[in-house]
Amino acid sequence: MTGVMPRLAEAEAGVQxxxxxxxxxxxxxxxxxxxxxxxxxxxxxxxxxxxxxDELQEMADAALRNWPLT
Structure with missing residues (x-):
């Protein structure tokens, strides 16, 4: 059981x-x-x-022209 705690701490550090x-x-x-x-x-x-x-489509097209966002 004593080896479990260090391994658990190591696993938590890895996830972090x-x-x-x-x-x-x-x-x-x-x-x-x-x-x-x-x-x-x-x-x-x-x-x-x-x-x-057509105006709504213009807005959607404009948004997609700027994709991907950085």
Whole structure:
């Protein structure tokens, strides 16, 4: 049983290292998801307000031209 605690601590350190190494990527994914959601909600609100389909398409096209976000 005495060998378990050092191995557990080593495993936890390894997991923490992976999280820290990939944090920027994880945050980037969350940001992109929020961006797409915000864009979709905005287009939906504009559509419900009577904005023409071609204008909505222009907004979607403009957003995709700027993809990927950096």
């Amino acid at each position: 290292g992976l999280v820290e190494a990939h944090m920027e990527t994880l945050l980037g994914v969350r940001f992109r998801a929020r961006y797409v959601t915000t864009l979709a909600f905005g287009i939906a609100v504009q559509a419900a307000s009577g904005v023409a389909r």
